[in-house]
Structure formats: structure tokens, C-alpha cells
Amino acid sequence: MGNGNVYDRENIDKNPRCKDVKGAVIIINLSGASIALILLSLSILRMMRKNSRLSFLTRIIIFIFLSEILNTFSKLLQLLKYAFEDTRMNNDINEKETPRGIICQIQIVTSIISDFCSLLGTLLLSYRCYEVMKGKKRIFDQKKSKVIVIVLIILISVILSIVFLFIDREITKDSITYKYDLRDRCSYWCWLDHTTSIICYCFFFVALLFNVIYAVKTNCYLRNSYKQILEQSLVFAENTENNDNIQISKNNNYSILASDDKKRLKEIRIMQIKCFIYPLITIIIWFFLTLYRFIDDIGMKNIDKKTDRDEGSQDEEKYFDDHPGLREFVEFNLVFHTILSSFRGILYGICFIIFEEKAFKNIFRNCCIKYCKCCFGAGFFEEIDENQKDPNKESLTSDALLMTESMGRSSNEDDANIRKTTTDLNTSDYNYNE
Numbered sequence: 001m002g003n004g005n006v007y008d009r010e011n012i013d014k015n016p017r018c019k020d021v022k023g024a025v026i027i028i029n030l031s032g033a034s035i036a037l038i039l040l041s042l043s044i045l046r047m048m049r050k051n052s053r054l055s056f057l058t059r060i061i062i063f064i065f066l067s068e069i070l071n072t073f074s075k076l077l078q079l080l081k082y083a084f085e086d087t088r089m090n091n092d093i094n095e096k097e098t099p100r101g102i103i104c105q106i107q108i109v110t111s112i113i114s115d116f117c118s119l120l121g122t123l124l125l126s127y128r129c130y131e132v133m134k135g136k137k138r139i140f141d142q143k144k145s146k147v148i149v150i151v152l153i154i155l156i157s158v159i160l161s162i163v164f165l166f167i168d169r170e171i172t173k174d175s176i177t178y179k180y181d182l183r184d185r186c187s188y189w190c191w192l193d194h195t196t197s198i199i200c201y202c203f204f205f206v207a208l209l210f211n212v213i214y215a216v217k218t219n220c221y222l223r224n225s226y227k228q229i230l231e232q233s234l235v236f237a238e239n240t241e242n243n244d245n246i247q248i249s250k251n252n253n254y255s256i257l258a259s260d261d262k263k264r265l266k267e268i269r270i271m272q273i274k275c276f277i278y279p280l281i282t283i284i285i286w287f288f289l290t291l292y293r294f295i296d297d298i299g300m301k302n303i304d305k306k307t308d309r310d311e312g313s314q315d316e317e318k319y320f321d322d323h324p325g326l327r328e329f330v331e332f333n334l335v336f337h338t339i340l341s342s343f344r345g346i347l348y349g350i351c352f353i354i355f356e357e358k359a360f361k362n363i364f365r366n367c368c369i370k371y372c373k374c375c376f377g378a379g380f381f382e383e384i385d386e387n388q389k390d391p392n393k394e395s396l397t398s399d400a401l402l403m404t405e406s407m408g409r410s411s412n413e414d415d416a417n418i419r420k421t422t423t424d425l426n427t428s429d430y431n432y433n434e
Contacts, residue, residue, distance in 0.1 A: 006030075006082060008188070016317045017300070018186035021331045025338045029188045032342025033075035039349045040065045040072075050359035056146055058359075060125045061352045063150060067117035068345035074110040075189050075342060077103055087181050094172045094179035101180035104190035108168070109161045111191065112200065116157035118348070119207040122282050124149060126214035129275060133221050160203065168196045178304040186334060194297035194304060201293050208286045215279030219272060226268045233261040278351040285344050292337040299330075 007026060018025065044065050051058055084099035094101075131138050140146050172178055172193050183190040192200055303316045320327045353360050 006079060008082075008184075015185050016320050016327065017330050018334055020327075021335050022186065022188075024335055025186070026188050028335070028338045029075055029078070029342045032339065032346065033072040036343065036345030036349065037069060037072040037076070040069050040345050043349050043353060047356055047359045056140060057125060057128055058356060059146075059150075060121055060128065061356060063153075064118055064121040064125070064348060064352065065345075067114050067121060068348050070110055070117070071114035072345055074107045074114060077107050077110075078184065078189055081184075088185070090181075091176060092179070094169075094175045098181055104180035104183050105165060105169075107190040108192060109165055111189070112161035112164055113154075113157045115204060116160055116207070117153060119204060119211065119282075119286065120153045120156070122278070123207060123211050123214065124153065126211055126218060126279060130214050130218045130221070133218065133225075160200075164192060164196055164200050167199075168192045171195060187338070194301040197293055197297050201290050204286060205290055208283065208290075211279060211282055215275070215283075218275050222268055222272045222275060226265060226272070229261070229264055229268065233265075274355050278348075278355060281347050281351045285340055285347060288340055289337065292333050295333065296330075 007023070015022070044062050047058060047062060048054070054062070081100045081103050084103075087098045087100060092098075128140060131140065140149065175193075178193060180190060191197060303319060320330075
């Protein structure tokens with residue numbers, strides 16, 4: 001029989017850094033991971049059912065969702081520990097294997113795999129978006145290269161997780177105060193020791209940095225594309241209208257622009273938002289996760305390396321007594337970290353559902369644009385004001401718009417590439433050589 005219960009608050013008074021918030025951490029962890037698991041699973045089924053032929057970007061998003069599902073499994077594995085004997089208070093060194101310790105190590109490995117797959121998958125998505133927009137010869141147009149890059153990400157993630165676990169085992173093999181049985185005493189899931197954790201998060205930070213670089217590049221390209229199409233559209237309007245009307249148009253939401261130009265501008269604006277939201281969510285999540293880990297690892301390292309558990313607990317209590325207010329700060333950070341870590345699958349799910357809106361009944365266009373106006377400013381959407389109705393305007397899908405534009409007035413190669421790119425990214429129909 002197991003020992004303990006799911007609401008694991010036994011001996012909580014011996015853990016000063018979390019004794020006031022352990023209950024909240026447990027509830028947040030279980031609820032966030034469970035909701036994320038359901039949301040991500042349903043989203044994958046929806047995308048696969050609605051897309052008869054999955055594009056490469058859609059497959060990347062599904063890959064990221066599967067990675068986040070693995071993260072939820074890492075969290076929910078905690079429940080399995082209570083089927084086994086509670087060996088946390090034994091004075092055995094970490095090198096001695098126990099059922100709970102083995103589960104703890106599985107949690108560590110699966111969590112690291114999930115973290116790297118999510119970060120590298122998001123980086124691949126950002127690079128692919130930028131590649132589609134900029135490159136005439138695209139690396140991932142060939143089916144073989146698409147398979148290779150996904151397999152490579154998985155192999156890198158698995159290898160790094162095993163390496164970090166091996167380093168962790170070597171560093172803590174003689175530890176009693178920070179053995180695997182005790183790693184979940186505050187966080188309700190297991191993670192690396194402090195030294196290995198800092199090294200691991202340095203790798204995460206590098207991947208995050210590349211995410212930022214390609215997110216900035218993509219959004220700059222979209223912004224410049226918008227300006228280019230707008231300038232070309234106004235030049236065309238200037239050749240067909242008098243200068244007075246042009247001046248009025250510039251101060252009146254570009255009212256005399258052709259309807260297909262307005263549609264193109266609207267598509268680019270929407271794509272700017274999509275390519276802004278998911279990198280922003282990724283940056284926010286991983287910036288605060290990294291910040292918490294560095295603070296916790298640096299602050300708690302000397303305490304957790306004690307060889308005697310009771311001595312370590314007394315030193316921890318004294319440490320917080322000597323630093324008034326620090327306990328509240330540490331506990332707040334722990335709760336915030338738990339929210340981000342457990343609910344990140346939900347956040348990823350929402351931002352990529354927006355990216356894959358075609359499979360979700362265009363919920364972004366129908367429900368979210370008005371809120372984006374508040375965030376980005378009304379001027380950002382000036383030329384796509386829904387109140388400006390053209391009675392002669394046809395209702396075109398993005399696919400039909402592409403066909404219309406191919407017969408348009410401009411033969412400029414860059415302009416054509418911008419138009420095609422915008423449609424490709426908005427509809428997720430990037431089936432180049434698939």
C-alpha cells in the first residue's frame with residue numbers, strides 16, 4: 001500500500017519555503033495540467049479532422065501540442081507516487097533507488113524533453129514563417145527535410161534530457177537532503193538539482209533568444225510588406241483619382257482604395273497579430289520560468305546541499321527568519337511559477353488556435369479582433385474598419401483573393417510574393433511539394 005495522499009501536506013512544517021502555499025501549488029498543478037491535456041488533445045483532433053491534407057506549419061503546431069501534452073503527463077505522474085511507500089524521511093542516500101525516486105527521474109526526463117521540443121518547435125515554426133516569406137528556395141520544401149528536422153529535434157531533446165539526468169545523478173548521488181524522493185516537497189513535481197538546473201536553463205535561454213530573433217524578423221518583414229503594398233495601392237489610386245480625393249483618402253481610412261487592396265492590407269494586419277501573439281506568449285512564459293529558476297537555484301543551493309536533513313531544515317528556517325519578507329517573496333514566486341508551468345499548455349493552445357483559425361471557425365476574426373484593437377490601438381486597424389462597407393465588394397476567401405490578385409494590375413515580383421505569402425500563412429495552405 002502507498003503511504004500519504006494526493007493532497008500531500010505531510011511534514012509541511014519542515015519546508016519553510018512553501019508551507020503556506022503548498023495546498024495552492026497542488027491544486028494549480030493538477031487543475032492546470034488536466035485542463036491543458038484536454039484542450040490540447042481536442043485541438044489536435046480538431047486540426048486533423050478539419051484539414052484533409054496537413055501543411056508543414058500545421059504539423060509543427062501539432063508537434064508542439066504533443067510536446068505540451070508530454071509536459072502534462074510529467075505533472076500528472078505525481079499521482080502515481082502515492083501507490084508506493086513514502087521513503088522521503090529515510091536517511092538513505094540518493095544513489096539508492098526507490099519507486100518514488102524512479103518516478104521522480106521519469107518526471108525530470110519527460111519534462112526536459114517537453115521543454116526542448118516546445119522551444120525548438122516554436123523556433124522551427126518562426127523560421128518556417130520567415131522562410132516562406134523571404135526565401136525563394138526554401139530548406140523545408142522537401143518532404144525529407146521536414147521529417148529530418150522533426151526527428152532531429154526529438155533526438156536532441158531526448159539526448160539532452162538523459163545527459164542532464166546523468167549529471168544530476170552524479171552530483172547528488174551522496175545527498176540525503178536533496179534526494180529524488182524529496183524533490184517534490186514544495187513544487188509537487190520533480191526537477192533537476194540547482195547546478196544542473198542553471199545549466200539546463202542556459203540552453204533554454206539560447207533557444208528563446210533565437211525565437212526572439214526570428215519573431216522580430218518576421219514582424220519587421222510583415223510591417224515593411226504592409227507599407228509597400230499601401231504605397232503601391234495609393235500610387236495606383238493617384239493615377240485614377242484626383243489629388244484632392246487622394247488627400248482625403250489618407251485622412252479618411254484610405255476609403256478610395258480598391259477593395260482587393262483593402263483585403264490584402266487586412267490580411268497582413270491579421271497576420272501581424274498572429275505572428276506577434278505566439279512569440280510573445282513564448283517569451284513571457286520562458287522569461288519568467290527562467291527568472292524563477294535562477295532565483296531559486298542561486299538562493300537555495302547552499303541550503304539543499306547540506307548532508308544532514310534536520311540541519312538543512314533548521315538552516316532553511318533560520319535563513320528565512322534572518323530575511324523578513326523573503327518567505328512571502330519566495331512563496332509568491334513559487335505559485336507564479338506553478339501557474340506558468342502548469343497552464344502553459346493552455347496558453348500555447350490558445351495562441352496556436354488563433355494561428356490555425358481556419359480549423360476553428362475563424363474564431364479569431366469573429367471574436368478577437370476588437371480586443372486586439374484595444375491592445376494595438378485603433379489606428380493599427382484604420383484601413384480595415386468593418387464599418388466601411390463597399391456595396392460592390394465581393395466576399396472573398398483568402399484563397400480566392402490569391403487568384404484575384406494573380407490577375408491584378410501589378411506584375412512586380414516582390415509584391416506578388418508578399419501577396420502569396422500573406423495568403424499562404426493566413427490559410428495554413430503551405431503545401432509546397434508535400
